[in-house]
Amino acid sequence: MECVFGLVGNDFAIVAADTSAVHSILVHKSNEDKIMILDSHKLIAASGESGDRVQFTEYVQKNVALYQFRNGIPLTTAAAANFTRGELATALRKASIFVAVAIYNKALPCPGLYKGGITSLPVYCITHRTRDAALLISNPYFVNILLAGYDKETGPSLFYIDYIATLHKVDKGAFGYGSYFSLAMMDRHYKSGMTVEEAIDLVDKCIMEIRSRLVVAPPNFVIKIVDKDGAREYAWRESVKDAAVPSA
Amino acid sequence: SVRKIVSLDDHIALACAGLKADARVLINRARIECQSHRLTVEDPVTVEYITRYIAGLQQKYTQSGGVRPFGLSTLIIGFDPYTGVPSLYQTDPSGTFSAWKANATGRNSNSMREFLEKNYKETSGHDTIKLAIRALLEVVESGGKNIEVATMTKEHGLRQLEESEIDAIVAEIEAEKAAAEAAKKALAAPKET
Numbered sequence: 001m002e003c004v005f006g007l008v009g010n011d012f013a014i015v016a017a018d019t020s021a022v023h024s025i026l027v028h029k030s031n032e033d034k035i036m037i038l039d040s041h042k043l044i045a046a047s048g049e050s051g052d053r054v055q056f057t058e059y060v061q062k063n064v065a066l067y068q069f070r071n072g073i074p075l076t077t078a079a080a081a082n083f084t085r086g087e088l089a090t091a092l093r094k095a096s097i098f099v100a101v102a103i104y105n106k107a108l109p110c111p112g113l114y115k116g117g118i119t120s121l122p123v124y125c126i127t128h129r130t131r132d133a134a135l136l137i138s139n140p141y142f143v144n145i146l147l148a149g150y151d152k153e154t155g156p157s158l159f160y161i162d163y164i165a166t167l168h169k170v171d172k173g174a175f176g177y178g179s180y181f182s183l184a185m186m187d188r189h190y191k192s193g194m195t196v197e198e199a200i201d202l203v204d205k206c207i208m209e210i211r212s213r214l215v216v217a218p219p220n221f222v223i224k225i226v227d228k229d230g231a232r233e234y235a236w237r238e239s240v241k242d243a244a245v246p247s248a
Numbered sequence: 249s250v251r252k253i254v255s256l257d258d259h260i261a262l263a264c265a266g267l268k269a270d271a272r273v274l275i276n277r278a279r280i281e282c283q284s285h286r287l288t289v290e291d292p293v294t295v296e297y298i299t300r301y302i303a304g305l306q307q308k309y310t311q312s313g314g315v316r317p318f319g320l321s322t323l324i325i326g327f328d329p330y331t332g333v334p335s336l337y338q339t340d341p342s343g344t345f346s347a348w349k350a351n352a353t354g355r356n357s358n359s360m361r362e363f364l365e366k367n368y369k370e371t372s373g374h375d376t377i378k379l380a381i382r383a384l385l386e387v388v389e390s391g392g393k394n395i396e397v398a399t400m401t402k403e404h405g406l407r408q409l410e411e412s413e414i415d416a417i418v419a420e421i422e423a424e425k426a427a428a429e430a431a432k433k434a435l436a437a438p439k440e441t
Binding site: 059062065066 | 287
């Protein structure tokens with residue numbers, strides 16, 4: 001039920017994300033910031049499996065910083081988006097080897113490679129008729145990303161990056177169940193070259209739509225903006241605050 | 249022109265003397281380590297940590313087969329990310345490193361170090377820059393074209409001085425030297441007559 005959406009204005013890009021961290025039926029926290037500041041003029045709004053989300057976005061952030069130190073100039077938004085997509089694409093098909101060796105009728109997978117856990121069933125390869133078997137499994141990052149940035153030469157831009165390494169440069173984009181509502185809202189009200197006030201108004205319309213129409217709607221949202229002055233937090237939209245614990 | 253002073257992270261910079269090709273390799277590894285450290289422990293490196301890493305790398309290549317030592321010494325400066333205390337470290341091809349209040353490395357470093365030992369005072373800002381350039385002018389032909397100066401502050405990180413700025417400070421130093429010479433002559437002259 002994670003909602004992430006964003007749009008491009010006249011000289012800025014804006015992204016909004018819900019701030020709920022959910023595990024099955026439990027809400028861990030309702031003020032989780034899912035929009036990372038990638039560098040001075042880039043934002044990465046990510047949704048999906050929370051471990052992957054933090055791990056992958058931090059990995060991209062550090063590699064973007066490394067590029068800047070190595071080369072003396074920052075990456076363009078498009079370059080950062082292509083790098084991000086490349087990493088997702090690699091993780092998708094560059095498989096790691098899962099080896100199950102049957103010893104005394106127990107299968108022992110290579111520790112750390114198999115996502116599912118240790119199995120104690122005997123293993124058998126049907127085609128080669130051996131009790132040893134090796135499987136190639138891929139390990140994709142389950143993270144959907146909206147990358148917003150501002151470049152001096154080309155202005156604001158927004159990139160839609162899917163967990164299976166789709167890359168699109170877009171004017172408006174959204175992920176999650178909330179996208180059904182926010183995309184429809186943006187399709188109706190978006191026009192190119194909006195001002196910050198108009199864009200925030202549209203973002204608020206989308207949030208209201210999600211809150212009222214999505215069955216398990218996240219209560220709180222964070223909005224971040226990137227323009228020529230840099231990437232920064234714009235506002236929070238909270239309808240539920242963490243209850244304060246009375247002092248003993 | 250080739251830059252001898254590079255930044256490794258927002259708060260760490262390195263200057264080197266020696267084989268520039270070896271320097272590129274070492275600097276690249278250090279930059280990766282700075283980001284890797286940030287990724288794994290969510291903390292920027294301390295100056296001591298990255299110095300220890302670079303020195304460790306230099307040492308490794310003195311005790312392995314089929315490799316030769318890195319042909320360079322480095323001076324590493326930076327601010328501790330939490331205490332904000334500035335530090336200066338030096339490494340050499342053997343892999344030893346130590347902390348310093350002032351130091352010089354490379355050609356004619358001995359005379360520069362001697363000058364610093366005689367004239368070092370804990371200063372800040374403009375005076376520190378002047379001291380550094382005065383030390384350099386002992387062994388280098390004066391002029392902004394032959395001198396590279398960079399300062400690091402906690403707020404603004406590394407800043408390379410412009411040629412014009414360096415020329416202005418060099419002119420200031422020369423003027424002071426001339427004034428000192430003239431004062432010495434004035435003192436000596438009455439004694440002679």
